[in-house]
Amino acid sequence: MPHDDFAFEPVKGLPEEPPKGEEILWQGRPDWWALALESLSLKWVMGYFVFLAAWRLVAALDLMPLSQAVAISTPFIVMGLIVCALLALIAWVQARATVYTITNRRVAMRVGAALTVTLNLPYTQIANAHLDLRRRGTGTIALELLGDTRFSYLVLWPHVRPWHLKTPEPALRCIPDAERIARLLAEAAEARVAQPQITRAAPPAPRPAARPEPTGAAAPVPAE
Structure with missing residues (x-):
């Protein structure tokens, strides 16, 4: 029977039930092929x-016939295919284990295949969002955070803005229809931040009771 490793989640992608008044606007995950190309640099690895194979072939042509030169350069192509297949598998597993959630109050990210981490990012802690749109319609939305909120680049990878090592920015990586999702996020964040935040003030401390004045007749003054 198939087993769901995240069956313990009360709501898909969230560690607990959303509080009253919170509404899920969108949920999704990375496009695994786009993740392999952009995050794992699949094209560069294969290139x-x-x-290496072409360099070996050209170097061997001066020493042996073409058929032998091709034979000794082919293993580089085979190794490249194996490495690229492993990278594609990693991207597929990462995408499978990821759930991005946008609500009317926050962005939640359940990320990590081996070590699962769930991030809750209220809109009041997000300073800006940056969209990196690609040709196929996929894109990455990086979230710039306010204050001293920091996350580990290695823990978040690949769900982080590339090359921002000093101040890592969580990112919705390689999501389909990224432009529409970015507009949805912007509208939800703007509506949430525009709402007045009502907090309950602490009751005032009780005042000390006034000491009662002494009553009764005044003490007689002794005669001189």
Whole structure:
């Protein structure tokens, strides 16, 4: 029977039931192929092995016939295919284990295949959102945080804005229809931040009781 590793979640992608008044606007996960290309640099890795094979082929042509030169350069192509297949598998597993959630109050990110982490990012803690749109319609929405809120780049990777090591920014990586999702997030954040935040004030401390004045007849003054 199939087993769901996240069956303990009361709501998909969230560690607990949303509080009263919170509404889920969108949920999604990365496009695994776009994640492999952008986050794991699949094209660059394959290009590296193709370069090694071509370099070996050209170097061997002066020493042996073409058939032998091709034979000794082919293992580089085979190794490249194996490495790229492993990277594609990693991207698929990462995308499978990820759930991004946008509500009318926050952005939640359940990320991590081996070590699962759930981030809750209220709109009041988000300073800005940056959209990196790609040709196929996929894109990355990076969230710039306010204050001293910091996360580990390694723990968040690949769900983090690339190359921002000093101040890591959580990111919704390689999501389909990214432009529409970015507009949805912006509208929800603007509506939430515009709402007045009502907090209950602490009751005032009780005043000390006044000491009663002494009553009765005044003490007689002794005669001189």
